[in-house]
């Protein structure tokens with residue numbers, strides 16, 4: 001982003017973040033754990049440190065406990081993370097994206113329960129859209145959520161899910177109706193309360209972080225765990 005004008009405050013924030021990444025994070029990703037899987041506890045310790053520089057917390061407004069950074073500043077900071085380690089950029093982006101979804105779409109009880117942990121770096125989220133044979137074309141999502149009284153029962157499979165084995169909860173896009181455009185709904189599944197099975201995928205690169213398959217077998221989840229409105233996930 002060399003052509004973007006940066007304010008003195010942005011330059012200072014980027015400089016101090018770059019120094020921190022070089023001193024404290026680069027040795028972890030590029031020496032100690034180079035091409036090796038970073039265990040969840042270690043990744044969580046790193047995320048907690050990054051939140052102090054506006055990662056995850058920056059993507060959330062002050063009203064909901066974040067730092068409320070503007071997008072150009074956030075992108076400059078993200079850019080530094082990716083330049084230090086592309087592996088690290090994945091949990092940072094996914095947790096920020098999940099935090100945005102919670103802030104903008106979740107009912108109060110879910111936002112209040114899960115957002116603070118994401119902002120502080122304690123919790124990890126996964127966002128489950130892709131499935132075998134369903135990547136770019138999300139209209140083809142097959143994972144089914146069927147109504148059963150006040151609950152839904154979910155069956156299906158997700159693949160290439162970042163943060164999979166780290167995740168405390170999954171925002172899972174499911175088919176709740178047959179209309180391709182009005183038939184998709186997001187659910188929040190808590191890994192302990194609505195257990196889903198996670199299997200890490202070994203890749204040819206990018207193995208310091210988790211990318212996983214997720215299997216959903218008769219997972220029962222209350223309708224109150226819908227994020228956004230039923231049928232409006234697209």
Ligand SMILES: Cc1cc2nc3c(=O)[nH]c(=O)nc-3n(C[C@H](O)[C@H](O)[C@H](O)COP(=O)(O)OP(=O)(O)OC[C@H]3O[C@@H](n4cnc5c(N)ncnc54)[C@H](O)[C@@H]3O)c2cc1C
Pocket residue numbers: 094126127128129130133134135136137159160161162163206211
């Ligand atoms: C490391 C990694 C992490 C990921 N993390 C997540 C995650 O956290 N959550 C999640 O839900 N998904 C995740 N994904 C999945 C990712 O979003 C999909 O791989 C992506 O959407 C592309 O889908 P696909 O792989 O099925 O490719 P396809 O959809 O099969 O596309 C293959 C190629 O065809 C092109 N193409 C597709 N459709 C068209 C069209 N109509 N016209 C012209 N060209 C087209 C594409 O541009 C691409 O070049 C991850 C993937 C990877 C590799």
